[in-house]
Amino acid sequence: MTIVPPQGLRIHGESGKPPRGRSLRATKSFAPGSRIATFSNPLLALPDAAHTRSTCNWCLRPGVEKGSPLPPPQNQAFTSPTAAPTTLSACTGCRCAVYCSKACQMAAWRAGAHKLECPALRRASSRGSGGGGPGAGAGAGGADRSGVVLPTPVRAALLLLLRLAAGDEAVRAAVGDGVLSGGRRAGASDRTGVDVMLEGNVAGFARDEAVWKDLGMQAVAAATYAGMEGLAERAEGIRELLCMIQTNTFDRSDPDTDTGGIFLDPVLAMANHSCVPNAFVCFSGRTAILRAETQIHEGDEIEISYVDNTLSKRERQEALRLYHFQCTCPRCVDDLDVYQVCQSSPLVPLNSFSLQPDLIRLSDPPIDRSLCRPVSVASKRSSGLVASPLERARSQWGDCESLIRAKMFAVEPVPSVLQDLLNFYHLEKQDFARALSLACFLATESHPYAHVAPFKPWRVKGVMLVASLLSQTAPLAVTGELAAACTHRDLVAALSRCDQVSMCEALLRLVVHYGPMAHSDDWEVLRSARELLEDIESLQGRERQSGLLRAWAADPKNEVGRTFFERAVLRPIRELASFALDIASAELGPGHGAVART
Numbered sequence: 001m002t003i004v005p006p007q008g009l010r011i012h013g014e015s016g017k018p019p020r021g022r023s024l025r026a027t028k029s030f031a032p033g034s035r036i037a038t039f040s041n042p043l044l045a046l047p048d049a050a051h052t053r054s055t056c057n058w059c060l061r062p063g064v065e066k067g068s069p070l071p072p073p074q075n076q077a078f079t080s081p082t083a084a085p086t087t088l089s090a091c092t093g094c095r096c097a098v099y100c101s102k103a104c105q106m107a108a109w110r111a112g113a114h115k116l117e118c119p120a121l122r123r124a125s126s127r128g129s130g131g132g133g134p135g136a137g138a139g140a141g142g143a144d145r146s147g148v149v150l151p152t153p154v155r156a157a158l159l160l161l162l163r164l165a166a167g168d169e170a171v172r173a174a175v176g177d178g179v180l181s182g183g184r185r186a187g188a189s190d191r192t193g194v195d196v197m198l199e200g201n202v203a204g205f206a207r208d209e210a211v212w213k214d215l216g217m218q219a220v221a222a223a224t225y226a227g228m229e230g231l232a233e234r235a236e237g238i239r240e241l242l243c244m245i246q247t248n249t250f251d252r253s254d255p256d257t258d259t260g261g262i263f264l265d266p267v268l269a270m271a272n273h274s275c276v277p278n279a280f281v282c283f284s285g286r287t288a289i290l291r292a293e294t295q296i297h298e299g300d301e302i303e304i305s306y307v308d309n310t311l312s313k314r315e316r317q318e319a320l321r322l323y324h325f326q327c328t329c330p331r332c333v334d335d336l337d338v339y340q341v342c343q344s345s346p347l348v349p350l351n352s353f354s355l356q357p358d359l360i361r362l363s364d365p366p367i368d369r370s371l372c373r374p375v376s377v378a379s380k381r382s383s384g385l386v387a388s389p390l391e392r393a394r395s396q397w398g399d400c401e402s403l404i405r406a407k408m409f410a411v412e413p414v415p416s417v418l419q420d421l422l423n424f425y426h427l428e429k430q431d432f433a434r435a436l437s438l439a440c441f442l443a444t445e446s447h448p449y450a451h452v453a454p455f456k457p458w459r460v461k462g463v464m465l466v467a468s469l470l471s472q473t474a475p476l477a478v479t480g481e482l483a484a485a486c487t488h489r490d491l492v493a494a495l496s497r498c499d500q501v502s503m504c505e506a507l508l509r510l511v512v513h514y515g516p517m518a519h520s521d522d523w524e525v526l527r528s529a530r531e532l533l534e535d536i537e538s539l540q541g542r543e544r545q546s547g548l549l550r551a552w553a554a555d556p557k558n559e560v561g562r563t564f565f566e567r568a569v570l571r572p573i574r575e576l577a578s579f580a581l582d583i584a585s586a587e588l589g590p591g592h593g594a595v596a597r598t
């Protein structure tokens with residue numbers, strides 16, 4: 001079995017060799033936003049336990065299981081407005097895995113080893129019904145009448161174990177033979193010339209007693225369901241396998257498109273981490289796409305960020321603990337904030353076609369660090385225990401105040417708190433005008449500094465959200481219903497003065513331009529934008545505005561098009577954004593609930 005890295009990439013270095021083991025290197029240059037490589041034959045691509053019944057277990061498309069009640073309405077900004085939910089049917093053998101078509105079921109049976117997994121899942125259902133089987137406490141999962149849903153790492157280990165025992169060479173190259181025997185793992189490089197044996201950081205995991213114990217329970221569960229129980233050494237080998245899974249598996253969750261799952265490819269797993277990465281990974285079904293974030297030259301190491309790299313140093317280091325290394329990237333060494341990273345980024349000029357085309361402002365932001373005190377508990381993660389987005393936002397508002405005084409709107413937790421409040425207005429209260437004001441603020445004052453490349457998925461999604469909210473407020477403004485739906489009189493008045501349709505069209509043109517670089521041509525967000533743009537283009541009487549916006553999109557320096565964009569799009573977006581902080585302070589600050597009415 002020869003593992004060949006995709007064209008444009010090679011694996012460099014030796015496993016376990018300080019300071020960072022092997023790495024991925026570019027064998028040619030890549031421009032920002034370009035596709036470096038596609039990985040479409042992964043070792044593992046599975047829904048996580050929470051999504052096992054709401055995702056096709058082969059193509060990973062979200063859907064609804066036959067006979068289940070429809071889920072609550074999705075965030076319409078990110079899903080195609082005309083798309084009907086995909087129907088999923090359960091495998092009649094295990095009653096656990098669900099598929100969107102016979103073709104997917106067949107593919108999973110043959111290529112995805114469901115043939116091996118199905119009897120093991122049946123075994124798990126019969127032992128674990130009631131949720132009490134081995135490993136049931138090791139993560140999400142549990143049993144119901146439809147068959148057991150195993151915790152994600154247990155199912156991943158089970159599948160790899162079964163494939164290994166069946167002589168699967170790709171699995172053997174990645175995890176070695178020792179997993180089955182408990183002995184030292186045999187190197188794959190002896191046979192293939194390319195060492196893709198996955199790093200497990202076993203000693204690092206073993207240092208944490210609680211984690212080690214949990215991995216041990218998961219190993220016993222996987223061995224039991226695989227029918228391999230009994231050998232203590234084997235459970236040790238499987239615990240090592242679980243360490244490899246933890247270290248190398250990507251989380252492909254995206255709450256905006258309702259996807260959740262894991263992905264493992266032994267070549268992509270060779271990419272090391274940096275908090276100022278030059279590449280990023282996105283997922284489309286069973287495929288991972290590696291894209292250049294900055295200009296990459298031949299010979300450069302490809303570095304991705306394993307964690308949300310807009311977080312503070314302390315939070316990034318906390319999130320990186322799972323990987324057992326100390327990050328020495330320039331951002332960590334000098335403890336740079338997102339504004340400092342942005343100021344020195346070579347990507348700033350790309351923003352001339354964006355919602356923040358003022359390049360001087362990006363390079364020299366109008367912030368005052370002296371007004372900012374250290375944030376005490378800023379953590380998106382630790383606040384996850386708080387019940388609702390609104391409560392979470394309220395609990396963190398205190399940490400935002402000094403950052404807001406310093407005008408550092410791109411530093412966490414400000415963007416997360418405003419996003420939570422936006423979601424509250426959008427999805428719970430359906431106050432689209434207030435949600436729109438917050439979305440305009442984030443898209444102009446936070447996202448461009450935190451994600452300098454305008455093709456970064458988070459930026460594109462932020463623009464799409466503004467467009468989608470405008471598509472909801474525009475008809476309400478025409479019928480006069482906006483004032484009834486939103487009590488903020490000045491905001492409603494400002495919105496009524498705007499040419500909302502032109503604003504929406506301009507934003508959709510940005511999404512359609514950057515979407516393929518952010519992700520792929522069949523990205524849900526892009527599909528949604530194209531549909532909406534088609535609807536707008538078919539509207540009568542807008543030929544002049546559409547012509548000007550087309551000219552601006554074709555050449556952002558075009559004088560006439562640019563002037564129209566600035567007057568009809570940018571200026572109103574800034575005006576709508578100007579209400580955002582008052583809205584937030586009225587809703588989240590002391591005496592909250594006294595929502596501004598003027």
Ligand SMILES: C[S@@+](CC[C@H](N)C(=O)[O-])C[C@H]1O[C@@H](n2cnc3c(N)ncnc32)[C@H](O)[C@@H]1O
Pocket residue numbers: 014015016019020021022023197198199201247248269270271272273274322323324325326327328
């Ligand atoms: C997904 S693997 C990456 C490939 C790995 N270097 C190898 O040889 O298998 C993740 C592991 O690589 C190492 N690693 C990744 N980024 C690193 C960095 N910036 N500095 C030091 N070690 C790093 C850590 O051991 C981490 O747990």
